[in-house]
Structures are given as structure tokens and as C-alpha cells.
Amino acid sequence: MARGSGNRSRLLLIILLVTSLFFITLDLRGVSLTKGSRSVAQTTLAPIQRTVSDIFSPVGRFFNDIKNFGGIKNQLTAEEAANAQLKSDLLAAEDVKGQLTQLKGVLDLAGRGKYQVVAARVIARGSAASFSQTITLDQGSRSGIKPDMSVISANGLVGLVKTVTSSTAIVQLISDPSFKVGVRIARSQSVGVLQGEGSNTFSLQLLDPAGTIQVGDNLLTNGSDANRPFVPGVPVGQVTWVDHTTSTLTQSGDVKSYANLNDLGVVSVIVSAPTSAPAVALVPTPQPTVTVYLTAAPTPVATGIPVPGTTVAPTATPSSMPVPSVTPTAAKKK
Amino acid sequence: MSALRVGIFLAFFFGLFAIQESAISLIHFPIAGFSLYLAIAIALMAHEDGNAAIITGFLAGFVLDLSPTSNGPFGQWALILTLVGYFFTANRESIADLTTSPITFVIFVTLGVSAALLTYIIFGTLLGEHNGSLKRDFFIIFANAIWTMLFTPIFLPAVGKFRQLALSSKER
Numbered sequence: 001m002a003r004g005s006g007n008r009s010r011l012l013l014i015i016l017l018v019t020s021l022f023f024i025t026l027d028l029r030g031v032s033l034t035k036g037s038r039s040v041a042q043t044t045l046a047p048i049q050r051t052v053s054d055i056f057s058p059v060g061r062f063f064n065d066i067k068n069f070g071g072i073k074n075q076l077t078a079e080e081a082a083n084a085q086l087k088s089d090l091l092a093a094e095d096v097k098g099q100l101t102q103l104k105g106v107l108d109l110a111g112r113g114k115y116q117v118v119a120a121r122v123i124a125r126g127s128a129a130s131f132s133q134t135i136t137l138d139q140g141s142r143s144g145i146k147p148d149m150s151v152i153s154a155n156g157l158v159g160l161v162k163t164v165t166s167s168t169a170i171v172q173l174i175s176d177p178s179f180k181v182g183v184r185i186a187r188s189q190s191v192g193v194l195q196g197e198g199s200n201t202f203s204l205q206l207l208d209p210a211g212t213i214q215v216g217d218n219l220l221t222n223g224s225d226a227n228r229p230f231v232p233g234v235p236v237g238q239v240t241w242v243d244h245t246t247s248t249l250t251q252s253g254d255v256k257s258y259a260n261l262n263d264l265g266v267v268s269v270i271v272s273a274p275t276s277a278p279a280v281a282l283v284p285t286p287q288p289t290v291t292v293y294l295t296a297a298p299t300p301v302a303t304g305i306p307v308p309g310t311t312v313a314p315t316a317t318p319s320s321m322p323v324p325s326v327t328p329t330a331a332k333k334k
Numbered sequence: 335m336s337a338l339r340v341g342i343f344l345a346f347f348f349g350l351f352a353i354q355e356s357a358i359s360l361i362h363f364p365i366a367g368f369s370l371y372l373a374i375a376i377a378l379m380a381h382e383d384g385n386a387a388i389i390t391g392f393l394a395g396f397v398l399d400l401s402p403t404s405n406g407p408f409g410q411w412a413l414i415l416t417l418v419g420y421f422f423t424a425n426r427e428s429i430a431d432l433t434t435s436p437i438t439f440v441i442f443v444t445l446g447v448s449a450a451l452l453t454y455i456i457f458g459t460l461l462g463e464h465n466g467s468l469k470r471d472f473f474i475i476f477a478n479a480i481w482t483m484l485f486t487p488i489f490l491p492a493v494g495k496f497r498q499l500a501l502s503s504k505e506r
Contacts, residue, residue, distance in 0.1 A: 130404045
């Protein structure tokens, strides 16, 4: 009896293993059935992720504040409950304000680089069940986003669009271990390859044996043919450590990302860019100083900040304008 | 395992998958992340008798393979969790001893999740995936184990109750 049960278990195991291997083979051969099922799953999940993100974003911070109050939590009265409600509203407003700040920063960078961008909100992060580093955006092919488009934040490159559905896009972050991007050093114009390592620090390997890396070197994307997947001149990071061992043909080092990948609320997908690189002007300054310009005709602020999903055309802002600029000057394009 | 239970488990895993991908993945855990999905799937498999553990593993893996953020090929998780299910079936008597005490059960689930993640990395490497440095991978597995150990006691009774509800009268 037990032997029969054991045989049945083995037979079932073989059938299910063969089925799994069949799926793996189909996927590795690029059959659209398996890719399509993930796309359907993403389309189904998108509304849930959007709703959860809307609810969770302010509520998460609200719980953090409650935790800090600790001891006085028990003394809450009806008035304090009302205060909590107000506080919740305030946090929600703060959340929106934070998103606007990030959006303004992204648009500043996009404007200076003359990129045409689609702003999008981050609605989910990669699952802990996989070792990949991804984020999910609330804009997809309906907004003009396609796979292999560069994604930027206010400080620089964030990642690359991996897959797109009609209303969402999954972005592979530059920290993902399988992410590689061609970069050039702003100082020497030496070209190298940057690879993600799962954190905000990446490894850089120069391609030119005569090239040198110095701590503090700024790295920009080298760009790809027809601007895809990478547009040229997007700030990537700064060299923090250089490997001086002489056993390798080319120099290598560690790079720290300009963009804070743990704090992404609003990002922009570059849908089109000029063919020439905007050069070093886009590199974030370490300690920005705010400069106020007085002009006779103020920019209409009410229409200046586009909502996520709006395609934004490059502005006429000169690339030499100091960072950060005080008023958003991006214009809407229908 | 009845067809009805397969349907119930499939629906349950879909719901769990939606929670994992929408809510759990938004939480910034201080060290790495936590997979509620894997923890519940392993706990459910440990409860199952006979071939049911293998089928449960396959179903859980199949749904997890739908994850659009997964860097592995479709079917990788199904393969791994089917093997984990078979391991549970083959060692049923030893595992039954472990699941009698809640503390040993929590440790067992934690080890199960860690083993599943480790197998994922090994299979991924064989299939040519880039999962980062070994140090980083082990750190993620370690962090997942810590969170699993902390959170499993919270949902473990609910998993047991759910399984009881999913059983048909004949299976009970």
C-alpha cells in the first residue's frame, strides 16, 4: 500500500516537473504565451497596486508617527481623534507635496537636457520573492511608453523600462545585478561599463586600457543608437573608490548613484531626446544654492506643473541655469 | 486532493499573490524584504498529507511565476516549489513531528523559505540569471528568514484554519 502511494507520488512529481520544465523551455525560447500571462497578471494587478499605493502612502507615514508618540497614545480623547484626522489629512497633503517636489526636480532635469518625458508615479516595488530590483509605474503604452526607454529621477538615471502594459510599466532599476549601461567619465571622456550590484553602489569597468578613473569623477550615460535604450548625457553617479591593482588590463572602481533608489515617488520616462549629449551641465551640484531671479513677467504657476502621465516637451530654459530653479517652467503639450 | 480544493487553493494563492505584489512589496523593511507568499505557501505545504503537498507546491509556484517583476523564466518557481512539496511528502513522518509544536513549526517554515530561496538562486545560476553577488543573496535570504520567523506566528493559526475549511467532508 505504502509502496503504491510512493510510486504515485513519484509519478505525480515527474509529471509536474516535466510541466514546469516545459514552461521554462517555452519561456526561454521566447514563446509569447508565457510572456503574455505575465502581462495579463500585471494588467490585473495594476488597479489594485494603484489603490493600495494611494491608501498606503499616507497611512504608512501616519502609523510611523503614531509609533513615536508611544506613551500618550492611551490618553487620546475625542478631540485628539479629530486632531489625528487633521494630521492624516496633513500627511496626505505632505505626501502630495513631496511628490510635487520630486516631479519638479525631474522636470528641471528633463528641461535642461531637452528631453521629452512622461511623468509617472511609482505604485509598487519588486517582489521579495525574486532577487531583481524593479519598480512599477502607473503609466504605460497609452502614455507613449515603450520598452527600452530610459527612466530618470530629479538627480539622474533610475533605470530602464523592461515591460509595458497599457496602463503600467515595469522598470528595471540600475541597481539590479543584471543591469549594465555604457557610461563616460565627464572629465576625461573615457568610456566604461557600469553594472548594478543590488544597492546604491555600482561597479565601473573602463574599456580603454589607457583611461584612468579618479575618486569624484562624474559619470554620464554614453547613449545608444537612436537614443534607445539609453539617451546620452544623463547623470548616473560619482566614483567613490578606485581599484589600483595592476593585475587587470583596465581600471575599475565603485560608483555611487546620484538618484536615491530607495526614495522614488515620481519619475520620468524619456520618450524622446536630442541626438547630441547635453554634457556635464546635468550633473547635480553637491550643495545647491537657491538663486532667486526677479522677472517682470512671472510664469503662470497654475499650469506649470503637469500631472503624472502628461507628456512634457523640453523647455527653452538655457542649460547654464543654476540648480535648482525656483519656478517650474515646463509647458504642457497635448 | 479534490478538484474543488485545487480551485480553492488556486484562488487563495492568487489573492495572496495580489497582497504580496501590491502591499507587502511597498513596505520598506529595515533589512531586505519579506515574502509573505512563500511563508504561507510553505506553511500550507507542511500541513498537507501525501501527494497534496506536491500539488500545493506546484500551484503556489505556478502563481508566483506570474509575477511580472520576476527575473526568472516562467516555470522556475513551479519547479522549485514542486520539489519542496515532494521533499515534504517523502519526509512526512519527520515533518509531522516538527509541526506538532508551534515553535518548531515556525523554525521549520523559516528553514523551508530559506531553502526555497537558495534553490531559486542555484537554479537561476544554472539558467544563466544574474542574481547579484553571493554575499548579497545570502543577506537577502537571511533577512527573509528573520522576518519569516517574526511574522509566521501571527498567521500560522489562520493558515491551519483555512486548510480545515478547504477540506471536503470526505477528506476530513
